[in-house]
Every structure is written in structure tokens, then in C-alpha cells.
Amino acid sequence: MSLDDAPAQTIAFTLDGRAVTAAPGETIWQVAQRAGTMIPHLCWKDAPGYRADGNCRACMVEVAGERVRAASCKRRPSGGMVVTTGSDRVIRNRRMVFELLAADMPARATGPDPDSHFWRQSDLAGLTDAPRYPGGRPGAQKEIPVDSIFHDGSHPSIAVNLDACISCGLCDRACREVQVNDVIGMGGRGMDALPVFDAQDPMGLSTCVGCGECVQACPTGALMEKTLLDDTATRRAVVADTVKPSVCPFCGVGCQTEVHLKGNDIVKVDGRQGPANRGKLCIKGRFGMDYAMSPERLIRPLIRRDGVAKDPAAQMRFEDIDAVFREASWDEAMALAAGGLTAVRDAHGGQAIAGFGSAKGTNEEAYLFQKLIRQGFGTNNVDHCTRLCHASSVAALMEGVGSGAVSAPFTAADDSDCIMMIGCRPEQNHPVAATYFKQAAKRGAKLMIFDPRRQGMMRLATHPVIFEPGRDVPMLNAMIHTIIEEGLYDRQYVQANTDGFEALREKVKDFSPKAMAEICGVEAGYLRDLARTFATAERAIIFWGMGVSQHVHGTDNARCLIALSLITGQIGRPGTGLHPLRGQNNVQGASDAGLIPMVYPDYKSVEDADIRHRYEDAWGRALDPARGLTVVEIMHAVAAGNVRAMYVQGENPAMSDPDQTHARKALATLDHLVVQDIFFTETAWFADVILPASAQPEKPGTYTNSNRQVQLALPVRKPPGQARQDWKIIAEMAARSGLDWGYGGIDEVYAEMAGLMPSLDNIPWERLMREGAVCYPAKSVDGPGEEVIFYDGFPTASGRARLVPTDLVPPDELPDADFPMVLTTGRLLEHWHTGAMTRRATHLDAQESEPVVSMHPRDIGRQGLTRGQQVTVETRRGAITLTLRADRDVTPGMLFIPFCFVEAPANFLTNPQLDPYGKIPEFKFSAARILPAAATAAE
């Protein structure tokens, strides 16, 4: 926007003798910047989410008629104001500010970062000489004493050198207002006013979650990535030579990143202004990327040595690999890999083959993988880990609203008055998405958090609800009961947009809050309050995670949430909707691309003849007319000898599947297993051929996040050794299986896929190259995608949504005298899924490096245990030994084990019982017992 054609409602004033206009809310600094005047600034970070604080006084300007100078970063002009940014006095003032700050810190050459924002701005402000004033802080104008109280090296990834600190409070705002992690504050006062962590604790021992937003915000290098510093962590040693845009490979939030490289090494990652993250990252995205540089990367194809049997009880130690596998050329490995698959196909038919694709790969890889299985082997036995996370949610959503994707992005929390979180712990699993919920709560939105365990975000919640594990349906039906009984439902909306209301009304009659209170452990009055709060909110939105989906009644849980949203009309408007928080970075995209046994891309049924014929035309062969097997069913089929060969790309069923003893036994019986991965995963131990693939920063492609935003990432580094890009490996597998694909590049794959997927209409490859991210559906090729959908009905045959009543189904395995505790599994902030990547990301593993079971301290005392000791946790399916952690967030009577630790795989314990609709196992509820480790060994 030029200064002359500013829109109406603007404020006209004079800036350095020029008539200018400010938009409402614009500050003098921003107007000056538009006008081409860069006013030096320190405590002001010109980035979304950062409030101007005006404390450093570097950006002072003169306002005619005012006694003192004004901070241009904070001051908004008023009509007719006369502002001078460059008078002698103002320039003197500014230079003095820099001189005073410089006087209290180490000299430029000896400080942590000579190229920091501070020093560059200092140049801009014209500070050329050494400061004339005496230093007031230890270390000022001198070399840093490494043992100075201002140096805190306790954190694995972040160095704190407060002698460079200018007390500008940007770290405080980063931590408290941008990320809402609430760890950093400004302690003390006067010259002692400095950032503190918790109660002035060492950063590494504080509640810091390592998101590094403070590092990204710090203008002086007082907070810096250790990867950039020397051994003493006080001085810069590494300067990146290139900076490239990318997308984070970890969770479904889909943060855009800016990757700083030195040579082929990623040395630093910053958040980029993506639609999902707005510049933010969590510890995984910022400090977890060294997995790609891990010495454990697979760099050559491997082939199982002749005569080495597949041992289901293998201890899986990295140093034993050579005894089991030998290196091979790509040609030999591919011949063997494809030969094994085609041999099984030819001897036993396509149904004897199954493929696991990956929600960590690109859309293009997912598309090619399912195409290979369907077209090359004539079977629909292709699935991926969505089965283990949101299959039940998707089943309920498809049935209820005709689409498995979210109806609104998590950023819709911005517009919401009432945010309901259930069965999710986004601070651990979707940290950047959590920032929007926390910000909403801080601005006064109602926040309802339903969780059987306490969680940190409950501190900000207006309505924390700790309920009995596995009792979602009675609790939610009691809310629905209240809403209907008290007439709080949206009659008009229900009438116009839904079917099945009467059946729902009938069903929930049995679910009065009074009757359900004892079952779900939530007091009846509170259940009513929750129901009223949700129903009467102007705009309410529901977010859920695996605490909802990973149950034998997971689909019912989701049905209840859908009903709650539909009967109150809390959908299809800004700030409302249904949002299952997707786990993997591309679980949405992989599902969309057809990596599901029942459907082709865009959820088109394989059993629908018309659709199938379309794909048969496109792919030039007859396709399997029956739905294929799902993840857990495939393992059963393997065990039964019906599936004899598998192609596993980037998945790790030996860690992720429930009842692992069974899963690993099954894998060991396969005639032929091809594993394509970047690491030697637990599953790879059972492989015949292992193909070294590319890590996310090494390959091109698109990813679809939880918000339906399709984002493009191009390679930022070269794969190590002989590792190859996944899509090329899949394409060669196809070629060696008799298919003639002949793609010239990934863009051609995308074009073919998009041609078959109406959801990608108006999102051509060129647009993604240009815009980086586009939300689907997009109504035109130049207009923005639609973030909020269902504003005019639903993509069902009738255009109406379907309300599905639910019954009370208890968890499959209730605690009893032998197994009195409830075991639930999940993730840790630092570790992703089975830990294949994050356990090898050294900064993440430094935070959580050993398997733990968390238990309430009161239970620990009652059972005569001591935190820190080794304990054995047993269920009817197995036992594992690990460290006991005392955690007041775990409700008494419960145990929590993260499933990322190969040393003590939680899935040895979990219950493989499936939800009948989503075919998802009950990871969240097993009956268990806990004993001192020694006692078990003695038995």
C-alpha cells in the first residue's frame, strides 16, 4: 500500500515534514517503516503476536507539543500530530540508549553474538565508539567470565548469557504472550530486573518446554541455540551459510520453518510465518532436526544374510545389525525387494500382499504407495497409522458430516468464546496449536478441558473436568441430555441441517446428569454447567485427540462430540466446529491420498463400482472390488498365514501396534518383508530387504496438516550416503513389478493425484510453488482456500448431517483384583510416535532419555514404592521394566506410559481389542499392575 492511497478511516499526520496517513491501530514506527524510515528498535519485534512494550527507548521520536519523547513502536498517531524521527536531539537520545546498554554488556567482539540484532541496530543508531559510561553489571565491557552468575548452561539446547541481556522483556513476551508457556518472567527490579525461569531456577531445571521462542525473539544473543556457540556456550562459533524455507516434519500442526544450514548440516531452525504456526515452533521443530544428521541413518541398502532367522524376541541392539544384514547395491536390493513381492503375488495372489504407507511422507508418496499396492498387486490391503490414531474419529465424521477432515482450523480458537478440549493434551502433542487455545483463554474465552488426567493447561481453563477414564460416552450424553432437556439446542439449525434428532433425544433420556454422575465421575451440577456453557456460547468449538479415539468405543465418543456440535449449531461459522487434532505431519494428506484400505483418494469407496471403474480406466487394470484389511487385521492375517509379504514404508508396526508380542511374532513369520526407512527401526529387524530412504528435509513434496492446509516443502539438504528419495524408490518398485509409470518429477505425480482428487481443485502445483500453503477446498485458483466449512450444509447425499445415538459401552478390560490399575499410553512432548526420529534427535532425547511410568505420588507411597526406582508394569499381555516417575497430574489409580521407548515398549502391554467401526485398538485403557522390578525378577 502506498502512502497516498490509504483507505478511509485513516489518521492523517505529519511525519518528518511529510503528510502521511496511518491505518487504525498502526503505530508511528509502522507508518515510518512504510514510508521508508527504519527507526532503530530493540524491544519491539516486528512480527505477528508480539506486543509493543516501548521499554528500551531505542525508537523514540519527537511529537510536537509534548514535553518528553514518545516510543514510536507503541505510540499510535492522532490526527494532525507532527512527528519528527530524526532531529538532533532524538538522534542523541537514541545513541545514548545504545551507549547505556552497551556499557552494561560485554564488548561486541567478546559477547555471545557480534552479529546480533542489537549490534546491527546499534550501527543504525550511530554508536561507533566504545561506551563512555561505567558498567553496572558483572561482565560489562569485559570478556565473559564463564562461571558468571549470568551464564546458565543447564539447558541441553539453549544457552543463557545474561551479561548480554538488555532487559527488554522480549523473551518474557515470547514465552508468556506468544507461546503462553509461562516459564519466563522478569524478576527483580532496577539493574537487577532480568529474565528468570520459574523461581529463578536454572533453565534446564525449570518447567521450560524448550520451544525456543525466546531464542528466536532475543535481540542480543543472551538466549541462543547452543548449536551456534562454542564449547563454553558463551560465544558464537557457527554461522550458517544458507537459509531455506521448509515445513516441520513432526506433528499435524504443520509449522513452516526456516532452516539454517552450514554445508549440509542443519544448525538452527526458526519459525516462519505459516498459516498454522505464525512464526512459532515447539521443541521438536526447533531442536529436533538433527535426527536427519544422525550417524544411525541408513545409508546403503541392506539384505538379510542367508540363513539368519527372524527372531521375534530379538533384543534389537544396533551393534548386532552386521550379524543379521549385509550391505547390497541398490540394484541387488531392488531386485530382491520387488522380486519377493511379485513372487508372492504370482504364487498366492495379491491378497497375500499388504502395504503400510506412512503419514510422515508426502502426499505424493502416499498416493504412489497406494497406487502401487492397488495397481501393481491388485489388492486394497494398504493402510497406515491413521488406523491407530483417528480412524474412529474419521469413521464417525464420515458417517455424521460426510467428511473426515476438520471443519475449522485450530486457529479458529481466535474467534471462539468457548473452546472444548477432550482427550487431547496439545501442550505435549500439538504445542503450537495449543498456543491458540491458551491465548483464547487468556483473552477471556471459556476453556473446557476434559481429561482423565490433570494437565498443565487446566490452569488456564475455566472448566477443568477430570473424569473417569473410558467414560466419555456417559459424560457427553449427559451433556446432550441437559441441552435437549433444557431446550438449549438450536431448533432451527437442527431442523434445517440434521437428521436423526428424535432418535438422539430418545436415547439420551436415559443419560441424565444425575444418573451419569457416578459413572463418569463428574458431579451432576457441573455436567449441567458444562452443557449450558457450551450450548449458550456464541461460538463454541471442539478439539479432540486420541483420548477420544483410541477406545473400543472411540467411534461412539466422536459421535457424541459431533452430536453436541450439531444440536447446538456450533459448526459452520467462524469460531465453531469440529477439529480432531491430527497426529502425524501428513496424516490428513496420507488419508486424503487414499492410504486407506476401504477408499481411493478423497475417501471414494473401493466398493463403489462407478468409482472403481474410473480408477480402472485411469490405472489401466482391473482393481480389487473388496475393501482391504486394516493395520491390526493385517497383523492377524500375517499371523494366520494369509498375508505373506509386506512392503512397509516409513512405518514401525513392531513398536506402534498394540500387543507387540503378537505383532512381532507375526512379522517374523512373513515370507518377505521390505522395509523402506531412514533408520533401522524395530520393524526393520524382521525385514528381508531394507531400503535407505530420505528424511523430510531431503525431499520435495506436499503435506496436508490438521487444518487442511496443503503445504509445499522442497529439499534443504542432500540425503546421506546412497539414501534415495522415497517416491523414486516406490516408482522403481513399481517399474520392477511390471508397471510403467514414467513420472518425470514430483510435480507430475502431484498433477495426476490432484486430477483424481476434487479436494485439490484450484490448487495446482504452480500455486503451491508460489504460495507455499493453500487450504482446501479452494473455490478459485486465486482466492484463498476455505478454512471454515459446512457453512451451507454438509457433503452428504442429503446435504444434511446425521445424528447418531450412542450406547454405554464400558472399556474392554476393567481393573480387577489382579490388575487393579488403569494403564493409559500416549506421548511425551519431546518424543514423536515410536521415537524412531526423536530418540535419535539428541536434543530431544536429552530431555527424556529413559522409559518412565508415571504415577501419583500418593499411590506410590501407598504401594511402598519410591520414585526413581525400577518397576515392572504388567498386563495380561506382557510386562516391561522402567523407571517410576512421581507425577501429580496422573490421577490416583492410573498409570501412564509413553510408547516411544524401545527399551520398554508400552505396546507390549496394550489391549488390541478394536473399535468395531474405526478398527482402532484400545490404547488408552488396559488393566495393569505395578511391582518393584526386583520382585518380578525373583518370580
Place this chain on the structure above:
Amino acid sequence: MNQHAPAKFKRRDPSVPKGRQIADADVAALSRLLGDMPRRRDMLIEALHVVQDHHCHLSATNLAALAELFALAQVEVYEVASFYHHFDIVREGETPPAPLTIRVSTCVSCELAGCFELIRDLRAAVDPARVRVVEAPCIGQCDGAPAALVGRRVVRHATVETLLAACAGDTGRPDLPDYQTLDAYRAAGGYGALARVLSGEIAAEAAVAVMSDSGLRGLGGAGFPAGRKWGFVRGYAGPRLMTVNGDEGEPGTFKDRWWLERHPHRMLEGAQIAARVVGCERIYVYMRDEYPAVLEILRREMAALAAADIATVPMELRRGAGAYICGEESAMIESIEGKRGLPRHRPPYIAQVGLFGRPTLNQNVETLAWVPDILTHGADWFARQGAGEGHNGLRSFSVSGRVRDPGVKLAPAGIPLTRLIEEYCGGMEDGHVFKAFFPGGASGGIFPAHMADRPMDFGTWEPDQGFIGSHAVVILSDRDSVRDAALNTVKFFAHESCGQCTPCRAGTDKMVRMLEARQTDAALYEDLLEVMGDSSICGLGQAAGNCVRHLMRHFPDEFAPGADA
């Protein structure tokens, strides 16, 4: 080994989640201690007082437990606690302070009276395991210098002997002076003006007009006309709130204490009238922690008032915690909200966006104490008591230093200082010749005796970069060093700077260091004074250098001995 792997760091204890862990029992114990106090953010400082009073320090465990009870993050509690000097944070492994603290005032008047010698001797005389001696900023007993607080007891004209004797007594409760109780005040016609306002006999508009006509000005130091302020705040859409600024921290000032220790209901009635006229829904009285007697009087009398069913606007008493900056109205508001006392940027002014984001009327104690009399006797009665043209009303001057009879002097606004000394203070102390004076505490600057014939009022000293402020007059004699006095003030400001903005935080620090090092390069001072005056966020930093400026200008021999001035 991965070359990118973290090298040296503290591996955290895997047997607990991240950060400080506390037990359910810790939270329960603290909860019992706090009783029925609402667990609201704005009560945080009150809660910290309860813990500090009970345990004589704040343990990290209790800070964490407090955070849990108040649904705050640990750091939100810590940063507040660490801002206020009356809280002693003790982290794991640290030694708690001695159970009894003596705060010896070190303001200019107390320094003139030998407080630093007293501190030295006292430290040698006490058992440090039992008694801690702290150099404290002004405690508002300047007419009894040197003065100290022994626990909650005030000792005036303190000596090592009297302080040790005080230590042996009951130090947990203040001595209460003989003040006018509610009954006595009512018997003397008190709350009559409020009744007339409540009955509508005096309409709100009329009350505002009377205030304007009387010339009553804000006597906390800014001198803003009270009537105009009432008019402004009334003009903003409600709900509105009111604050009473009792954080009388300007060194040399003690008149608000003087009023409240004698006639607390004058202020309370004035506040009720103002709140009613302006339409404020609630009154928060913020009282500095250095005035334990006043706090106790207000606690009793506000309760009595509430029970008597006279007042219509609910009042809350809030206790400061040792931070001069909280006398700055927006910092005070932050403090009432339970936060660190950082002054806010203006605009917006608190009249528009104040306490809890609402339009807020803030008035000083003395200002309000005049309100009932003015309404009773009329605007003219008040205005004509001034010293002449443009000087309206009576003022309470806090006079200390080298006069024979220091104390609070009720004198006409605009009286020349020479008259104030001679007619109200019995002249100079024997053997002392008038040399210099502070017209308005540490921030109002320091002037030579020959300028003492000007009228003592707002506007008089501004042309010379000074001001009368809170009317805290400190008199120096030929035996005193203006340089030392100036250094005393700058040290005070460095000690009390909130640390928010660079010019004040770093500027006061540099000023102290340069003066202590006897730096005489005037250009260094001039550059510093300019940026502090121009670019500090609030009045503290803007005025912190006034005395140094005057030292250079009016007392060049003391600034740079031997140099040609």
C-alpha cells in the same frame, strides 16, 4: 558421537516431571494459612504478605504452592515477589533471613542525622542470626530522623540503645497513636458532607464545581486540579473505579501519614464523596507497608465505617510491599492488580483506562482529606487561605533537616520558604546557617538558599527544572554537603527504579557510579540527564537527575572542587 549433540547440561531428574515439584500437603498447608482470602490474581500481593508475615520469608515451595492455588505460573508469582523489597525469597538450599528485620531509613534527612553511623554501630551490636539490619529507603519519619522500623514498630530519633530495646519488645504490632475514631469524628460533625452528597442536597455537578472553584490540587505531587480530574473521569463510561494513593514514598514526605495517624476519617469521607460524585463502584486504598500504624488504623476504621452503614461505596485496603515506584499512579494500579509495579505508558491515561482496565479516579490522601471541609465551608473558604494571587488553600508541608522544629506544617499555599522556616519551624537549628533546600523531596531538585524567597507552590520551580511535588522540604545548612545529598537522592532512585526503561534503569546506575568515582566530566552528565529527562517512561527517571543537574548548576564547587565554574 553426533557432533550436534548437546554437550554440557544438567540432566534432569527422570523420576519427576519438569520443574519444581511440590506435594499436595504443601498446597493444603498454604491454603489453610490463607484462609478464606479469595484466590484472585489481584490478591496475590496480599497473599504474599500473609506468607511472609507468618514464615518471615517466602520459600520457593510456598511460591509454587501459591501459584497453584491462584492458578498462576510459578514465574508469575516469583516475578511479583522479587519486585517488592519487603519480600524475602528463599530458594532451596538458601538460608532464610533472621526472624527480625530492622529497616533503618537512609533518606537525606536521616543521613543528615547520622543514619549510616547508626547502621554501622547497630550491625556491630546485634546478633545477625536474630536480627537483620537493612538500609531502607525513606520510611516517612523524617522529622524524627534518624528513624527505623523494628519489625512493625517505629523508632524515631533512633540510637543503638533504643533500637536494641525495641528488639526486646513486641515487634509484631505497631504502636497506635491517639487518633480520631469514627465516633469522635462523627461527633464533631464528620460525614455530614457525605450525607449531603448522598441525599442529593449537594448534586454531583455542584460538588465538582466546588472542587474546581476551591483550587484544590492533587497533593501527591503532580498538582493536577482535583475538580477537573473528577469531571474527566465522570465523563468516561462506567463502570468506574477509584484508588486512593497512600504510597507516600517521596523522601522527605510524611504528611499523609501525619493526617492518617490523626484524622483517618477525613480521607475516608473525602474518598466516599469523590467516589459518589464521580460514580466509582469501588475504592481501593493503597497504603505503603512502611506505615504499619496507618495500616492498622485504616483496617479498624474502614471496618467500623462499613459496619456503621454510612458509606455507600465498598472500600478495600491494599498493602504495598516496599516499592517507591508504586506511588506513581499507574504503577500503583499495576500493584493493586497483583503485579509488578511497572508504570504504564501514556496515553491512555488512567482516567480512561485504569484499574482492571476501567476509568479510574486516583487521588492522594491529603487531597481527599480536604474534601469534606471544602464542601462544608465552601470553595472560597479554602481558596482564600492561600498566600495570595494564584495560590489557593492550605498545604501540608513536610519539613525536615536543619530546622529547629521539623514536622508537618499547615501553611498557606505559596508561602515563601524563608517565612515557612522562620514562622512555622522556629528558624534554623542552632549553629546552622541555611545553605540549600529541597522544595519537593528527592525528585524536586535542590536549590541554594538565595532562591528561598519564591512562593512555595506548583509552577514555581519548573523553570529551573525542579518542582514542589509533595511539598517535602528538606533544609540543608552550611555544615552539609550538597554533593552528598544529591548522591543520596540518585542512589535512592537507582534503588527504586523499576528497571523497565533503559534511561532510568541504566541512567540512575551510571549517575551513582560517576558521582561515587568523582567523575567531573560535565558532558557525560549532560548527555545522561538529557536522555533520562527526555526518554524515561515515567516521572521517576525523568526527575531522577534533577539534584545532580542542580548540583552542577548551583553548587559547582561541590560538583568539581577546584575547577573553575
